[in-house]
Structures are given as structure tokens and as C-alpha cells.
Amino acid sequence: MNLSVIWKLFKKEAELVQNDHSVLLALLVAPLLYFLLMGSTYINKDEEQVSVGIVDLDQTKSSKAFLNKVNATQKIAITKTYTNFLEAKCGLNEFEIQGIINIPNGFEKKLKKNESSPIGLILINTKFLSSNDINKAVNLVAIDYALEARQKFFESKGINPSFAKQKANPITAQVNAVYNPTNNYGNFLLPALLILILHQTLLIGLSESVSSDRKNGLMTIGFEESKNNVINYIFGKTGFYLILYTAYMLLTYFVVFPFFDLPIKGSIFSLIIVSILFLFTTLLYGWFVTSFFKSQVRAMEVMAFTSYPIFLITGITWSVSEMPLFLQFISNLIPLKPFFTFLKKVTIMGVDSNLYYEEIIHLLILLLIGYIATFLRLNYLKKQRMTLKSVIK
Amino acid sequence: MFKNWPIYQVFKKEMLRLARQKSIRNLFVLIPLVVFFLLGSIYYKGSLREVSVAVYDNDNSTLSRTYIRFLESSPYLNVTHYLSSKDAIESAFIKNEVQGVFYIPKDFHKDILKSVPVQVKIYTNSTNIVFGNLLYKSALEVTQAVSGAVVIKKIAPLGINPAKIMGTVLPIKINTRVLGNPQYNYVYYLLPGLTTVLLQMIIFLAASRAFNNEWKAETYSQLYTTSKGNILSIILGKYFAFLVYGLGLSGLIFAIVFPVFGIPIYGNIIHLLSLLVLFISVNILLGFGLSLIVKNEIIALDIAIFYNSPAFVFSGFTFPIWAMPWFNIMYAQAIPYTHFLTAFLKIYQLDTPLSFIWPEVWKLMLFLIVGVLLIVTGLIINRKHIFITPKLAKV
Numbered sequence: 079m080n081l082s083v084i085w086k087l088f089k090k091e092a093e094l095v096q097n098d099h100s101v102l103l104a105l106l107v108a109p110l111l112y113f114l115l116m117g118s119t120y121i122n123k124d125e126e127q128v129s130v131g132i133v134d135l136d137q138t139k140s141s142k143a144f145l146n147k148v149n150a151t152q153k154i155a156i157t158k159t160y161t162n163f164l165e166a167k168c169g170l171n172e173f174e175i176q177g178i179i180n181i182p183n184g185f186e187k188k189l190k191k192n193e194s195s196p197i198g199l200i201l202i203n204t205k206f207l208s209s210n211d212i213n214k215a216v217n218l219v220a221i222d223y224a225l226e227a228r229q230k231f232f233e234s235k236g237i238n239p240s241f242a243k244q245k246a247n248p249i250t251a252q253v254n255a256v257y258n259p260t261n262n263y264g265n266f267l268l269p270a271l272l273i274l275i276l277h278q279t280l281l282i283g284l285s286e287s288v289s290s291d292r293k294n295g296l297m298t299i300g301f302e303e304s305k306n307n308v309i310n311y312i313f314g315k316t317g318f319y320l321i322l323y324t325a326y327m328l329l330t331y332f333v334v335f336p337f338f339d340l341p342i343k344g345s346i347f348s349l350i351i352v353s354i355l356f357l358f359t360t361l362l363y364g365w366f367v368t369s370f371f372k373s374q375v376r377a378m379e380v381m382a383f384t385s386y387p388i389f390l391i392t393g394i395t396w397s398v399s400e401m402p403l404f405l406q407f408i409s410n411l412i413p414l415k416p417f418f419t420f421l422k423k424v425t426i427m428g429v430d431s432n433l434y435y436e437e438i439i440h441l442l443i444l445l446l447i448g449y450i451a452t453f454l455r456l457n458y459l460k461k462q463r464m465t466l467k468s469v470i471k
Numbered sequence: 472m473f474k475n476w477p478i479y480q481v482f483k484k485e486m487l488r489l490a491r492q493k494s495i496r497n498l499f500v501l502i503p504l505v506v507f508f509l510l511g512s513i514y515y516k517g518s519l520r521e522v523s524v525a526v527y528d529n530d531n532s533t534l535s536r537t538y539i540r541f542l543e544s545s546p547y548l549n550v551t552h553y554l555s556s557k558d559a560i561e562s563a564f565i566k567n568e569v570q571g572v573f574y575i576p577k578d579f580h581k582d583i584l585k586s587v588p589v590q591v592k593i594y595t596n597s598t599n600i601v602f603g604n605l606l607y608k609s610a611l612e613v614t615q616a617v618s619g620a621v622v623i624k625k626i627a628p629l630g631i632n633p634a635k636i637m638g639t640v641l642p643i644k645i646n647t648r649v650l651g652n653p654q655y656n657y658v659y660y661l662l663p664g665l666t667t668v669l670l671q672m673i674i675f676l677a678a679s680r681a682f683n684n685e686w687k688a689e690t691y692s693q694l695y696t697t698s699k700g701n702i703l704s705i706i707l708g709k710y711f712a713f714l715v716y717g718l719g720l721s722g723l724i725f726a727i728v729f730p731v732f733g734i735p736i737y738g739n740i741i742h743l744l745s746l747l748v749l750f751i752s753v754n755i756l757l758g759f760g761l762s763l764i765v766k767n768e769i770i771a772l773d774i775a776i777f778y779n780s781p782a783f784v785f786s787g788f789t790f791p792i793w794a795m796p797w798f799n800i801m802y803a804q805a806i807p808y809t810h811f812l813t814a815f816l817k818i819y820q821l822d823t824p825l826s827f828i829w830p831e832v833w834k835l836m837l838f839l840i841v842g843v844l845l846i847v848t849g850l851i852i853n854r855k856h857i858f859i860t861p862k863l864a865k866v
Contacts, residue, residue, distance in 0.1 A: 100769040108777060116781050118796055125794040144643070170650070171823040172830075173813060193638040196646050203652040204816040206660060208791060210604055213647065220643040221615060227642040228622055235629045244588045248621045249538075251614035252590050253607050255597035256564070261607070263790055266600045271784075282776070286769075374769055376494050379676060382776045383502045386665055386783070387509050395601060396657065400516050405509070422598050423565070433565045 079309050087304060087314020094287055095318065100374070104283035105319075109326055112275040113334055120271075121338065123264030124153075128208045131158035131175035133166045138186035144197075144219065148179065151215040170202055177201045177212040192227070207263070257426045268338055269425055270394045270418055272330050274385065277360060277414060280323050282381045284316070284361065285368035289377035292369060298463040301456055308453045316361040320354070327353045335425075343428025349421075355441050356417040362448030363413060369455055392418050411447075416440035477698045481708025484697055488690075489712060494680075498673045499716055503723055510665050511732045514657040521549035522602055522609075524571040525563045528553070532580035538591070538617050542573060547609045560594060570602040571595045573610070583621055651820040658732050666724045667815060668783045671754050671808045674717045678758020679775040681709050682849075683768040686856055695861035702857065706846065710755055717751035738818035742825055746818060746832075750811045753838040757807070760845020764852055782808040810834040 095101050130148070134141050149156045158175050160166035166178045180198030188195035199216050201209040225246045232242035255261040291297040304310035331349060335342060342349065371377035390396065391405060392415040398406055409415050420437035423429045489495045526542065528535050542548050552567045554560060560572050574592040582589045593610040597603035619640050626636060637644075652659045685691040698704040725743070729736065736743065758775065765771040784790070785803035792803050803809045814831035817823040850857055 099767075100773050103770070103773045103777075111777070112781070115799070115802065116784055119784055119799045120790065121796055122794050125791050127793070128791075168827075171817060171821055171827045173817065188638070189642055191638070192635040192642070194644050195638070195642060196644045199645050199647045201647065201649050202821065203649045203655065204660075204820050205788060205791070206655070207789065209649070210608075214608070217611075217645055220641075220645050221611075223643045224619075224641050227639050228626075231626060231631070231639045232629075241586065245586050245625060246622065247618060248583050248586070248588060248625075249614055249618040250588065250590050251593055251610050253593045253595060253610055255603055255607075256561075256594045258597035258600070258603065261595075261597045261600055261603045263600060266598065266603075267790075278780075373494070375680070375772060376497060378769070378772055378776065379494060379498060380502065382676070382780065383506055383669065383672070385780060386669070387506050387513075390510065390513050395599070396513060397519070397602075400519065402512050402515060405512055426598050427564075429565055433562075 079313070080305065080307070083304050083307075083310045084314040084317060087300060087311065088317045090300075091287065091315055091318045094290075095283075098286065098290070100378075101283050101286045104279055104286065105322060108279045108282075109275055112279070113272065113330075116271060116275065117268065117334065117338060120264035120268050124260065124262040125207060125211065126153050127155040128153055128177075128211050129157040129175045130154055130212055131160055131166050131169045131178045132156055133160045133163050133178060133180045135183045136181050136185040140186035140189050141181045144181070144185075144223070145179065147219045147222065148216055151219070153211045154215045166200075170200065173202075176205075176208040179216060189227075192231075264338065265340065265426065267394075269335075269340055269421055270389070270392075272334060273414070273417070273421065274389050276323060276326050276330070277388075278381070278385050280319060280357070280360060281364045281368075281384070282378055284319055284364045285371065285377035285381045286374045288315075288365055288368040289371040289374045293372045293374070295463075297369065298459050301460060306460065308449075308456055311456065312362065312365070312449075312452060316358075316365060319361055320357055323357050324354055327357070340425065341428075342425045344424035345431065348431060348434075349424050352417070352420055352424075352438060352441065355438070355445065356413055356420075359413040359441055359445040359448055362445065362452050366448060366451045366455055369459070388412060388414060391415075394418055410440070411444070413441060413444050413448075416444070477701050477704035478708045478711070480697045481694065481705050482711045484694065485709045485712035486715065489677075489716060495677060495716070498677050499720055503669065503673065503720060506669060507662075507666050507724065507728045508731075511658060511662050511728060514661060515732070517656040517658050518654065519601065519605055519657070520546055522547055522571065522605055523549050523551040523567075523569045524573060524606070525552035525554050525560075525567055525569045526550050526573045526575070527555070527557065527560060528575045529557075529577045530575050530579035534580040534583060534621075535575045538575060538579075538613070539573075541613045541617055545609050545613055547605055548613075564594075564596045569596075570599075571606040571610070586625075651816070659734050662728070662732060662734060663815070663819065664783065664786070664788045664812065666728060667812065668786065668808055670717070670720055670724065671750070671782060671811070672779045673720060674713065674751055674754040675758045675779050676772060676775050677716070678713055678755045679761045679765075679771045680768045681713070681759055682762040682857075683766050683771055684762075686766060687768055691856070692861040692864040695864075700862070702850065706759065709759070710752070713755045713758075714748070714751060717755065718747070721747050721751070736819050737822040738820070739822070739825075742818050742828075743815075746811070746814055746828065749832065749835050749839075750807065753807045753811075753835050753842060756839060756842025756846065760842050760849055763846055763849020763857070766853060766856070778806075782806050785809060786812045788812060804834075807835060807838045810838075 095105060132145055134145065145156060148154055158169050160169065163180060169175045170178060178200040185195050201212055203209045228246035229242045232245045233239055237245065258265045291300065300315060301311050304314055331342060368377050391409045392412060393409065398409050416437040420434050423434045526539055528539060539550065543550050552563065552569055554563060560574060563569050563572050572594045576589060579589050591614055595603045595606040622640050623636060626639060685694055694705060761771050761774060765774065785799065785806055786809045787803065792800055810831040814828040817828050
């Protein structure tokens with residue numbers, strides 16, 4: 079490793095970034111704007127006041143009491159009252175409401191006679207989050223009624239009220255949402271989304287620079303300038319990005335995480351070190367892939383379309399083990415996958431270091447693969463240039 | 472007859488130009504084929520079933536075993552580990568890779584016989600709320616079922632009319648009917664949204680280079696000659712060519728990707744096609760406007776990527792728009808995809824009559840007008856490139 083050679087290449091890269099407005103936009107403007115724009119989307123972390131319509135054909139004290147209880151739940155708001163089901167269906171079709179509670183005639187009568195009294199719940203399931211919240215709220219209110227009815231029965235048999243209450247609900251489930259106590263959407267998605275923003279802007283910026291080098295024949299010249307040493311070349315070429323994105327990572331952990339009230343329960347030191355390891359691995363991968371592009375435009379276009387598949391294949395929303403084998407294999411080759419698992423363990427779970435060694439080893443293996451791929455690619459390009467030179471001679 | 476029309480000539484020329492461009496081949500063929508099928512394959516199982524959970528049965532009684540049998544019979548749960556100590560509970564999430572732990576306390580059976588209420592503790596790994604929600608729902612269902620069965624056993628000897636048992640144990644029965652995606656299938660839920668957002672991105676990105684690329688490649692003068700100096704013919708000719716490409720891509724989505732992954736289309740195909748034509752047109756015109764205003768195609772592409780990338784997040788598909796801060800709500804309204812998605816879901820999943828999508832159609836029409844205004848702005852700003860340079864070249 080020759081530091082003066084690395085420094086020379088580093089300065090050259092910084093100049094390239096400074097002079098290329100597009101790279102500058104991708105590296106300096108996009109990450110901050112995306113943080114602001116996309117991060118703030120989840121600032122409330124969870125939905126509230128999901129709009130529900132009602133068709134109360136019973137119009138009794140009991141039906142109103144039931145609906146009031148539903149309305150009093152945290153996430154539900156009864157926003158529309160319809161006189162018949164057809165009218166309500168129109169509201170559903172217009173997406174004015176996300177669900178309909180339909181109370182039929184005779185609801186109260188049946189309740190008073192201790193007969194099972196059915197209620198209709200119609201949900202639009204085009205969006206899972208809202209439909210789940212309505213379903214949960216209405217069913218919980220129905221369970222409250224069940225407990226009350228059972229208690230009344232036991233009381234009617236001469237059992238004292240407190241004992242009757244105990245008998246009414248012999249088994250309860252206490253669900254503890256570990257690591258994300260309110261089970262909210264923001265804590266689940268935001269950390270990964272912030273890292274994805276950094277990952278994608280880094281790849282787009284780097285891809286523009288590398289494809290421009292390739293197009294202008296500067297790649298092999300740069301390699302020659304680094305005295306044909308892969309380590310010199312890679313550190314020189316990617317050093318600027320590594321430092322810039324390490325700074326972004328620090329900004330993320332020390333400013334953005336506290337701003338969005340995201341926890342870092344584990345070791346911050348491990349988090350920073352592994353983040354640098356992840357960035358370097360990503361840079362090697364990014365360099366290798368984009369070295370196949372000779373056009374900045376094509377490289378940018380392809381990189382822009384990797385966001386969704388890369389994010390989803392890492393298993394952040396869907397278990398990797400539920401994916402087909404070939405996708406599990408691809409997923410394991412992407413540095414984001416072990417990094418997301420590590421991030422989850424260190425930030426939200428706060429586990430001991432012995433429980434995330436596997437992810438660090440995984441990243442180190444990917445780093446090695448990235449290095450070998452870069453080494454082979456650089457040597458191939460060098461040979462290609464030599465052949466071209468000899469042909470010209 | 473129309474072969475000599477300038478619009479047709481430009482259209483033909485544009486079709487060929489696009490077909491020859493590697494970038495367009497990547498955008499309209501390679502990327503969709505790889506990305507659409509990859510995204511579909513991620514969720515190929517459709518819905519989450521048999522989520523692995525661990526059980527710590529500290530009672531080991533007939534009733535606790537019954538409770539475990541209920542857990543095992545749930546289609547959403549798979550009891551993969553049986554823990555033997557309380558300490559193992561926390562590490563179970565990491566070591567055993569389970570998503571939930573059920574803890575049945577000591578004297579579970581005895582206490583129930585003595586009518587002392589018992590509590591089954593359920594710990595869910597809510598770092599992923601998909602698992603968290605599913606476990607919450609399943610845990611409540613199982614516990615309520617067992618609890619209800621115990622209550623029935625206790626009620627029966629006290630003398631109750633058998634017809635009224637259910638009315639006492641469960642007085643309100645919720646009959647749920649789910650519209651749109653009753654199977655709770657993730658492929659049906661996510662793939663249509665993801666493929667259509669990529670449709671917008673692809674068309675917008677390609678269109679954002681429609682004019683500036685001609686200037687860069689110095690082929691604009693030729694185009695100007697082909698159109699006989701008529702800028703409207705250039706715009707319309709190019710528009711029809713992009714429309715053909717856009718519809719081709721839509722064909723890939725709805726005629727190949729949807730059937731391959733078994734995604735049903737409940738709505739009217741003609742309505743859907745009309746909506747798609749409007750949506751594609753909006754993106755073409757907005758892209759054209761950008762391309763005419765920003766001469767540097769890479770900067771235009773940067774802007775196009777920046778504008779389009781968050782479209783899915785802002786569409787309200789996975790997180791509702793009403794739960795976002797006001798600024799984000801405004802940004803969401805400024806993306807055509809947000810409005811297209813609402814209309815698209817109404818047609819394709821709910822099969823609503825056409826009148827229900829008018830609000831979204833009007834909004835998309837507004838975007839069309841914005842597109843036209845951007846094009847006019849571009850024509851004014853770069854009039855030298857558009858009108859004067861090709862004339863001079865001719866001379």
C-alpha cells in the first residue's frame with residue numbers, strides 16, 4: 079500500500095465529483111433531501127383515525143353503545159353514517175372509508191335474549207395496514223361484550239361479581255411486542271429505509287464516476303497510476319466515497335436516529351465499525367458491477383431500478399426462508415442483507431456482541447468476494463488495454 | 472395515405488431510434504423482465520403461514536397440552552421449539568430464530584379449575600410488524616378459543632338453555648367479509664403496486680431523454696427535417712412511439728406477469744386500459760417537458776430519478792397518506808402515481824363502475840396540463856435549439 083499514490087487518486091476523484099454536477103447531486107443533495115422527505119413520512123410512526131362507515135339498522139341503545147366503543151379505540155374513527163348498505167358500499171368504492179360495520183335489525187333484542195347476535199364487518203383489503211387495524215379493533219370490542227355477558231350469567235347464578243368476573247375470562251393472553259413495544263410501522267421500517275437511501279445514492283454516484291472512467295479510458299490509466307496495485311487503486315478510487323458516506327452514517331446514527339426517536343440499544347462502537355465494513359464492501363461490489371458500463375446514463379438507469387428488489391430481497395418485510403432457494407442464494411450475496419440483520423440486532427434489539435458475529439463474518443466473506451472480483455476485473459481490463467496497445471503498435 | 476404525414480414519419484423514426492438504443496432496451500425489456508419476476512418470486516408463497524414459534528410449558532398439564540395443540544392446529548403457527556427454562560425465552564428470538572414465544576405459567580390447569588384467572592404470556596418479535604401482527608391475531612384467537620371452551624364447561628352444569636350457550640359465551644359474532652384481496656395474499660397486494668410504480672419510472676425516465684438526447688447525439692436537425700419543421704408533429708410522433716412502448720410494457724405486466732403469479736383482475740379490462748393510456752400519457756408528457764427544459768440529459772435523468780424514486784412510499788399503498796405530515800401529503804399529491812394507484816385499485820380489485828374513478832381521472836388530467844405547460848416552457852427556454860439551430864443547419 080502506497081499512501082502517496084492513494085492520496086493522488088483520492089484528490090483526483092474528489093475533483094471529478096466536484097466538477098460533475100450529476101455526481102454532486104447524487105452524493106451531496108439526494109441523501110439529505112431523501113432523509114428529510116422519506117424519513118419524515120413515518121414521523122408519526124403509526125396510523126390513527128382509520129375511517130370506518132356504519133350502517134346501523136337497529137338504531138337502539140345497544141347498537142349505539144357498541145359503535146361508540148369501536149369509535150373510542152385508538153386507531154378507528156367512525157367518519158360516515160349510512161342509511162343502507164348500498165350507500166355504504168359507494169363510500170367504500172370511493173375509498174372514503176376503509177371498512178363498514180353493519181348492525182342488522184334485532185341486534186339488541188337478540189342480545190337481551192342471550193342469543194348470538196351477528197354483526198357484519200366489510201373490509202377493503204387493498205391495503206393491509208388499515209384493514210388489519212379495523213379488524214383488530216372491532217373484534218376486541220366484541221370480546222369485551224363476551225366477557226360482560228359471561229359475567230352477568232355467573233352473577234345470575236348467585237356468584238359474587240368479582241368471582242363472576244374471574245370466571246368469565248379464565249385465560250387471557252398478554253401479548254408483549256418485544257423490541258418494538260407499540261408494534262409501530264416507523265420503528266420497523268425507518269432504520270432500514272435510511273440505510274437504503276445511503277446505499278442507493280452511493281451506488282448511483284459511484285456508478286456515474288466509474289462508468290465515466292470506463293467511457294473515457296481512465297480506468298486502466300488510474301490503475302497504472304496506482305502502480306498496478308489493486309489495493310492502492312481501490313482505496314484511491316473509493317476512499318472519497320468511503321469518507322463521505324462514513325460521515326453520512328455518523329449523521330444518521332447521531333442526528334437522524336434521535337430526531338426520529340429511533341433507539342440504538344447496542345454498542346455504538348460496533349455499529350460504526352461494522353457500518354464502515356459494510357460501506358467498503360458495497361463500494362467494492364458497486365465498482366465491480368458498474369465497471370461493465372460504458373455509459374453514465376445506462377449505469378444510472380440500472381442502479382435506479384435496483385432499489386426495490388434489493389430492499390425487498392434482504393428479508394426486511396418478508397422472511398428470506400419463505401423465498402425460493404435461488405433468491406435466498408442471491409440475497410446472501412448482497413451486503414445489505416447481513417447488514418440489515420446486524421443493524422436490527424444492535425439498534426432495536428440491543429443484543430450482546432456474541433449474537434451478531436455471524437453477520438460480521440458474512441460481511442467479511444462478501445468483502446473478500448468483492449475484492450477478488452475487483453482484482454480479476456482490473457487485471458482483465460489491464461490485459462485488454464495491453465492487447466489493444468500492441469495491436470495499435 | 473398517412474405514410475407521408477410528418478407525424479407518422481416522426482413516429483416511425485422514433486420507434487426505430489428507441490429500438491436501437493441500448494438504454495431503452497434495458498428500460499423496457501431487461502429491467503422489467505428481471506425486476507418484475509424477481510419481485511413476484513419473493514412473495515411466491517402468497518401469504519405467511521406456519522410462523523415458527525417456541526413454547527415454554529411450565530405447567531405440563533392436560534390443559535396446557537390442549538393449549539399447545541390449539542397452537543399447533545393454527546394455520547399461521549408452527550411450534551418449532553419447546554423451551555425448558557424462562558431464561559431461554561429472550562435468546563429464543565436469536566438462537567432459535569423464532570418469531571414468538573408462548574409462556575404457559577405454572578399451575579395453569581389448577582388455577583383454572585379453582586377459577587383463578589391465568590395469563591398466557593406471548594412475546595412477539597416486533598422488529599418485523601408483519602410477524603408481530605400475525606402472531607398477535609393468532610395468539611388472541613387461540614387463547615379466546617381455549618378460554619371460551621373452559622367457560623362453556625363451567626356454564627353447562629349451572630343450568631343453561633343449550634340454545635343460549637353461544638349467546639352467553641360469544642354474544643356478538645363478527646361476520647367479516649373481505650373485499651379486494653380476501654386471501655390476504657402478499658403477491659396480490661404488493662406486486663401490482665410495485666410493477667405499476669416501475670411502469671411510471673420507466674416511462675418517465677425514458678421520456679426525460681426524448682429531446683435532449685437528440686441534441687446531444689446531433690440528430691435533432693434530421694428530426695426537424697423529417698417533421699417538415701413542424702414541432703407539433705415532432706411531439707405527437709414521439710408521443711405515439713412512447714405510448715406504443717408504454718402499452719407494450721403494460722402488456723408485459725397484465726398479460727404475462729399477472730397470469731404467471733396468478734393475480735386476478737376483477738375489473739373491466741377496457742376501463743383499465745383507458746386508465747393506463749391516461750397514466751402513460753401523463754408520464755410521457757411530464758418526461759418530455761423535463762427533456763425540453765433541461766438540456767443536459769444526465770441532469771434530466773437525475774431529476775427524473777429523484778422525483779420518481781419515492782413514488783411508492785408516498786402513494787399511500789403501504790402507509791396511509793393521512794398519517795403523513797402535511798408536507799409529505801402535498802408531495803404525495805404532486806406525483807401522478809398516487810392518483811393512478813387509487814383509481815387502479817378501484818378498478819382492478821374492487822371492480823367499481825367508471826364513475827367512481829372520476830376524481831382521480833380529473834387529477835391525472837391536471838397532470839396532463841402540467842405536462843403540456845412544461846413542454847411549452849421548454850420550447851420557449853430552448854427555442855434556439857429547437858427552432859433556430861435546425862433552420863440554420865438546413866441553410
